[in-house]
Amino acid sequence: MNLTHDIVAAFAPTGRLRASINTGNPILAAPDPSTGSARGVSVDLAHAFAERLGVALELVVFDTAGKSVDAVTGEQADIGFFAIDPKRGEGIRFTAPYVLIEGCYAVRADSPVTSMDEVDRSGVQVVVGRGSAYDLYLTRELKHAGIVRATSSPAVVEHFLAHGGDVAAGVRQQLEADAARLGGLRLLPGRFMVIRQAMGCPRGRGDDAARCLAEFVEEMKASGFVAAALQRHGITGAAVAPAGA
Template structure:
């Protein structure tokens, strides 16, 4: 976790500068970097139900959608919600500068290609097994012969690639496909967002979640590498959104359970 926190320490150092621009007029540099095409292109990932889902008419909704729209409003920009089904595809779009803003889990690998704010939401990663599985706890998963399916390029994929020493990772194209692949290929464990796996367990039956969590995921706003003016403004923006209750209200409004608003960053606490 210490390595993870180092990924956004630079963002925390920029909070003071960002807050001033957030509460008044955003600085010209931030507007230029976030609206280079004349609009704010925000990546919305439907692969993480904590962040976004589709409404009855297919329209994007969720805490990330609300934050993107509020940021665009304050910047005086139109917003374009660029839709994705996996975190891996979102990261590639950020690297290619096809989007101006993304909502992603903080990870040291991703830090090579993007600038982070401090986290705004903390969620949990969980394991899913069949009811008859001998596995009873998270610590039992990392054993030879255990195959763990995970969404390709997701925060869970990145974390487990580093953490697992004996078990084998199997990658599904996207996180929403993990449980179906777990069942179809008769794999031992599925890994992903706890809420997604809970919903899948109700949908398919005959499976259970292992108690607790195997990781904590810190969700932040990210921009392409080098866009430090955008990072500074967004760092102040996200602290304000947490402190004002905006993030908590969005989670409640969209019926999201099991996710917590991240604490204020250390730099914000010193203001």
């Protein structure tokens, strides 16, 4: 990685690397119970990249993916950690993914719905987290079912149970944790999408900056850094993405 003065300046125009962190996806980051500060795989990657650039790190923390995307798109942050999506790509240059996770469905234990093939039907209401990767994906893909948007991804199951709906959509780990905590739910077999989590920077930062970030992600995967971070933070069910995926 050839870190020229121009590349460092592109990533840190304020003299600090502002990293947009989404704590709404527990695979990426979550508040530390003891300190309240964000911790997780994305935070570890942000620290490593700031160290590589030789600049101080400033975490800009949000509770939803949508807010995190807006911060990078609006250049209020210099890098971020997102699921790759063509709509988001209008304002963000993505690397290849560093982690792959599953988007799944949950239903009430007594629901007549038993398979994913039964979800996209007229009259079925699917609850999603507003602005999440699976919200964007299902908005494009569902042709018959309706979509109900909760305020955030972590709020999906509680909104689903409190306000109705037929299916809750989300990251597998979040749905499994909510099912264990709240009871009365079951996950449908399989997955409706593979969510490709990547790093990204504002499109205006230029080709050299985007290439540098892409090379960093490939190095972090190949070196075992991402795998070690997943293990350190106790993340199960997420896979390190293949090289160049």
